[in-house]
Amino acid sequence: MSKRADELNAELGKVHLMGVGGVGVSAVARLMLDYGLSVSGSDAKDLPVMDGLRERGARIHVGYAPENLGDADTVVISSIIKPGNPEYDEAVRRGLRILHRSQGLEATMRGHDRVVAIAGTHGKTTTTSLTAHMLKSVGAVPSFAVGANIPSLGTNAELGNGGYFVAEADESDASFLNYRPDVIIVTNVEADHLDHYGTAEAVHQAFVDFAQLLPEDGLLICCADDPGANELAHKMRQSRSDLRVQTYGFSDHADRRLSDARALDNGRFAATIEWGSGQEHILNLAVPGQHNLLNAAAALSVGIDAGVDVDDALEALAGFTGAARRFxxxxxxxxxxxxxxxxxxxxxxxxxxxxxxxxxxxxxxxxxxxxxxxxxxxxxxxxxxxxxxxxxxxxxxxxxxxxxxxxxxxxxxxxxxxxxxxxxxxxxxxxxxxxxxxxxxxxxxxxxxxxxxxxxxxxxxxxxx
Incomplete structure (x- = not known):
């Protein structure tokens, strides 16, 4: 990654991140620190995550003021930063490069062999966490950025030296269209964030546009149990014959079929998962709920595509204990x-x-x-x-x-x-x-x-x- 670090430093220079206490922007800050960039940041409140960034060498400010920009070359902002914020206005006055958080994250993705982007109206944080945990547990050393802290990994973002980058792709403001994924998981597609999209139809179209970003032979993994995600899989199979499209779920027509979901006496949750001819395994999780069995099935599909041994992938998923604020x-x-x-x-x-x-x-x-x-x-x-x-x-x-x-x-x-x-x-x-x-x-x-x-x-x- 040293070559990419040099390229990123030449491209972005010194980076100042506004709203750095937020989980999304702090993830970008951590990745940029991993790359060795000079990082500063600010937020309206002094949040616990900011102490960790200070310990890593970032220059962190509480409150927004023009002088906080220092000698920054690039400014990364969250969606809540608007004109009228003194730092934003100063960055505009100076003519600095201003990137949305998603654009900053996309810059850290470049140079990886395989970018896995996980989207959906709900379930994307846990599914991203499961996927990153699984790949790291089997020794794949992925880079990852998740919208919550993952206790088993000790962070919500990290630069690995493997070829995979696993990222949560936020649809709330359509910023997931800034990514260039090789693999996409879509957990579900429902009407939400109508303050941005206006209509449910616009939400569904955004996911179509997102799936269209996949390159030739890209992989789209959709939940067959969700009408919106299942319809997306159907549309992409019809319009993009160059893509590989897979589905998962309890539906009979799913490519990876779940059945017999059950709570075990030891507090764990399990289901049978099968695909192809003769492939049948037990998915056994420490996190509760049928929805998490679905999330794990999606993560397993990424592992199989990555060439991970199925038993190793299942063992890794069994060790996942959850993401912050997800049950x-x-x-x-x-x-x-x-x-x-x-x-x-x-x-x-x-x-x-x-x-x-x-x-x-x-x-x-x-x-x-x-x-x-x-x-x-x-x-x-x-x-x-x-x-x-x-x-x-x-x-x-x-x-x-x-x-x-x-x-x-x-x-x-x-x-x-x-x-x-x-x-x-x-x-x-x-x-x-x-x-x-x-x-x-x-x-x-x-x-x-x-x-x-x-x-x-x-x-x-x-x-x-």
Missing amino acids: EFKGEADGVRVYDDYAHHPTEVTAALKAGRVMAGEGKLHVLFQPHLFSRTKEFYRQFASALSLADTVTLLEIYPAREEPIEGVASELIAERVEVPAHVFAPEAAVAHVVENAEPGDVIMTVGAGDVTYLGGRLLDALS
Whole structure:
């Protein structure tokens, strides 16, 4: 990679990353540090990830100010950085090269023999984590960039000396079209991020455009159980005869077929997976849920394409313990287990709560949910209510706005009043007290959402104690 490091340094020079505390931009920063580039960065808050970057030699600032740019040649920005930010405006004034986070990541991908990009409305973080973990466990030494920290790998991004680069490809703003993949996994395609796309049709077209980026003899791996992903596989088989298209899932027509999904007595989850003539194996995972069996089947397909021995790949997948905020076990107190999940779309919430229901067994499932974005809540409040009705009790926080301004008439009550089990909306402290009051030994509590609800896991455990 030394030649590529020299090329990258000549291309980008000194790099300043704005929003460096975010998981996506921090991944780019880590990779650029691995390449030996001079790196600086800034964010509005001093987040834990920034300490690790400082230890690696990056010059990190809290707060945005023009002088933070120093003598940077290139600026990398996240999607939330807009005109009016003093550093962004200064970079424009100086005429510096400005790259979106995805463009910065794409620059670190070049020079690898095989780029694996993993996309989907949901499941892409776990699938990317499983794929990177599998390849690293079998000695393939991949480079990777994931939208969450992977405990088994100790980081969310790393430059390896193997030929593979495994990357989570974010569709939220269509920035995944900046990549040049050799292999694509699509876990599912559903209407989401309509604040960017406008229509469900535009979302589906973006995935078609993404698949079209594959070169001749590229590999497209799609989930046959998801109508959107399955339709994408069908379209690409018709329009690109030069591609290899594979499907996986519980559907009878899947190329890699899963069956007999089951929870084992030791807390693990398993299914039979078969393909071709006579290839039948057991997929045995430490992470719960049918959706994770699907994610692992996708990762296994990459391993097989990479020439990894099937038994070695299965053993590696069996050792995966999860990604941060993906049904992450936070602890147990007074006989109550607390889990945290990033789910913020109705399909994700349904999958997370189904897994929570299995973990609860004879106990009750209590969910503390924080809707993410006013636009998403407006679009999906009925579906969220249906998904949350899988719990025994539901406690909601107010909507986490992220980048959005409020929409009149859109609030968490839209969901709460349609949930079919007891549901209430509270401020954070009152929400914690309410959940703890209802929880009994043997029960499971889940904090669910893409906002700051994740920080309530520790408070729940303290209150239970």
